Amino acid sequence: MNQPVIAITNLTHRFGEHIAVDDLTLEVRSGEIFGFLGHNGAGKTTTIRLLNGLLTPSSGEMRVLRFNPLQDGPALRAHTGVLTETPSLDERLSAYDNLSIFADLYGVAKPEVGRRVEELLEEFELLDRAKEKVAGYSKGMKQRLAIARALLHKPELLFLDEPTAGLDPLAAQHVHDLVLRLAGRDGCTVFLCTHNLTEAERLCDRVAVLDHGRLAALGTPRELTRQFVKRLVVEVDVSEEQVGDCQELLKKHALEAHREKETLLVTLGGREAIPQLAGWLTGSGIRLYRLAAHESDLEEVYFSIHQIRESEK
């Protein structure tokens, strides 16, 4: 689990004056689902292209699996699978042809091609329409077919670039289940580029946040929450007749609170303030029925990082 499959050191890539990837350093461990977050144009796709030897970096070093992408591009790509941002399927061909041609390209053993293609078509629920032209497929079906293509040669490392962009919630859920199954069952390392923070939170063991090509944060979603989210909202339920007293008490301690139906929402400086708040309330004779902290999610982390970066400019 701890062996790095991707090791990047001070990686920089420029397109003329524009710096797409800026001094990036990180490691991805074997078997993990690694989230690579950032807004459109943050440098996520460029990083995938660099890591697969499609682009030559302006400076820096990288090692992917056992290969140097610059020198061993074809050998490396035989062990990686890539789902590109657009499915990149030949829509004039059938699903079967799309897969069998790429099976040859990826060197799947000749006697195995037919079996492997049918196995994937069945797993991705496309077998019934395998002989139809892809042009007639729904967006979700195309995305499933593109993922199937990326898995033909059983890659050790799978790059997914915005795998659920434009999909309806059901199709997106299907893709999420697939990713979890791949990492769990097949031990495949997944490098997931996304700007969907809920998706990253649900799937990823660790995430890196990229901002204008620079690494802005790296860690597990929980670590990042602790590091970047300094404000915490707690829900406080007290008896109806004591709500006014409670608000007075909170005001006395300079705490921001507002009422939402039967519940008071109180903003604290962090989780360490929760026991103190409970002490003040019970110490003042207020009957406390419920005190629950809102779990911060990656969305809050992301916006917090963004605010920090903006204030640094």
Added chain:
Amino acid sequence: MNWRAVLAIVRKDLKVVLQNKSVILPIVIIPLVLFGVLPWMVAFAPHLVNIAGVSFNQLEELIARMPSGFQASLAGLNLNQKVIVFFLVYMLAPIFLILPLMVASVIAADSFAGERERKTLEALLYSPTTDRELFLAKLLSAWLPAVGVALVGFLMYAIMANAAGWLVMGRLFFPNLMWLVLVFWVVPAVAGLGLGVMVLVSVRAQGFQDAYQLGSVVVVPVLLLVFGQVSGIMVFSIQVVLLLGLGVWFLNGILLWLGNRTFQRGRLIARV
């Protein structure tokens, strides 16, 4: 060289091309008209002349201006036979070159620029092929069908020309040695020329139609050959055809060298 991967890309491109009516229609219609219908029109011309009572004096004058080697090839033939041989054997020779040129250009436009337009290139670039394998596969995808269609066109033309001219000639007269050199030496070179030009054009073109229109200038040299043939400036003979082939192969070498330089993953991915 990973030949399995190269052939997989060729297979993919050919399957895709066969689905594109803009590509298939000219490939089918042009040979049918040029090599299926034209021989019969030429063969029918002497009869029409006899009916109308018009003479072929102008043709005699034209032949008189041709090089002596060419005149020798028509020696012993009557006027009607000269009409058949002049048009079906000599005048159509440069026009025949349009076929491999057109097929190579249209398929290459679909294979290079069309692939980018359909956004299918990126998946290929992520495959475990080298730039050279990818380039070779793309070249073969257009070159093989161009030469194949030209050979089929040649066979069809040989049958049609002999059938159409049979009444006048009374024997098999096509092909002669010059045509065999043309088909097996110049045709593959001309297919490569169409391909080489299209590779360079496709780098800058926005899509299939754009590339095809830009690349159509490659027909101009063939039109010059037709003009040279009609005017007697450069009449096809075995020596001329051998030299022509050599020149085109040399030009191909330069074009493919330039094409290979532009066909690099880093450049291609930037335009996806």
